[in-house]
Amino acid sequence: MSRLRVAIIGAGGAGLCAARHFLSRPGLFAPPVVYEQTKYVGGTWVYEEKVGTYDDGMPIHSSMYRDLRTNIPKEVMSFPDFPFEKHLPSFVHHTEVRKYLERYCDHFKMRNHIKFKTTVDAVKPVKVENGWRGLAWDVTSSDGIDPSISVQRRFDAVLVCNGHFFDPYIPTIPGLQKFTGALIHSHDYRSAEAFAGKSVVLLGAGLSGSDIAMELSKVNAKVVLSHGQKPLKGPLPPGVRQSPPVSKVLDDGTLEFQDGEHARPDVFMLCTGYNFTFPFLDKQVGVKVKEHLVYPLYKFLMPPAFPSLFVVGICRAICPFPHFHIQSQFIMSVLDGSFTLPSQEEMEKDIELDEAARRARGIAPRHILKLDSEQWAYNDELARIGGFQPLPPYWSNLYESNKVFRSQDMQNYKTYNYRVVGEKEWMVLGPQGQPLPKPLLKQG
């Protein structure tokens, strides 16, 4: 059989990782074609000071803010086969992650395979006689040089790596349109100065919400972190307090919280996350999005009826780059046959059982993709059934320990530095360079 032709949509971390792996197997795979709608590699790590749209009218993709430093230490944030530079601290500024992805792209010689300024507009399955499981894909894109021209190419497999932090999710809050202050989503937050001395209600205390609260406290903003999770444990900086979620906006623009308290802040910032969107996917593929769940996807990757389409990196609360590294290799093991794909019915059953098991553990559908600590078992399973190297054993322990430090010391955990010792061990140094005791992690 001739070499398999693979299309990759997006040149962010996920698309680059997939391209790196496909390029490493030239005997079986033709060089992949990577479609990237912007001029750059790096996806969300390509910081854009502007908000709204680029000069050409396309919506701004990146949700980075000016002073963002990573929330995962570089020792486990990197692709396992490509470390960050040694001289960098554990928690790097976002510009370093962009540089890192540029280096990754050049090191594995991917650039020539990326079609920049080329947006994928349609992905359609076609039945073919010869081809991977009798299936091929027609990918229609705007031409990189003249966007008014559409170009169609046929592939054996398509990897969707278009990211999921660019289309703001706006929750339904009765009366929201009556709010008279400034209403923004964290997608459009860039830096703290504009909020100096202001009163701000941040809705959502996920990574962005709590990180932005830390930034705003430094410019003496009065911040209410409004959320429905358990109260944050770590001491909060002066000027930041927690409250239950905002339940509605009254006629005069006052915010009402679930506990009946009220506030009239200068700014109401929604740190409420993002929608999944795959506007180019043909309807017959049957991939649907409901309540933050993308389904039906076998192993959170492929629709059972069209298993040569792969939606990469949609899981949340994960360590993204290593996750892409594992998923990319698993996809290759599916396509090269080293993993024998179950029948469509078996895959459907597997999805059903997996979902039922998660629901039985009290996980609501909207949290099913939030793997959190379950990501390690997921990664290990893919490596085992795909027949490739799992992540090094210290990876999960270091990552999970950082989560504990983050919750205990929200204000300072990014000043810690990690050291990996040998193959299996690691240590962590506190803000003054002093070794810190490792946290006790919950088992299982």
Ligand SMILES: Cc1cc2nc3c(=O)[nH]c(=O)nc-3n(C[C@H](O)[C@H](O)[C@H](O)COP(=O)(O)OP(=O)(O)OC[C@H]3O[C@@H](n4cnc5c(N)ncnc54)[C@H](O)[C@@H]3O)c2cc1C
């Ligand atoms: C504020 C913020 C902070 C974060 N902090 C961290 C952190 O500290 N550590 C960490 O590991 N992760 C962090 N993340 C997660 C981050 O999203 C992932 O690390 C990773 O970069 C996601 O990569 P991706 O390739 O899936 O998506 P993206 O980086 O979004 O890349 C998708 C690419 O697809 C392109 N594209 C989309 N649609 C099309 C189309 N139709 N045609 C052609 N091209 C298309 C886009 O232009 C983009 O380049 C953070 C995310 C955000 C938003």
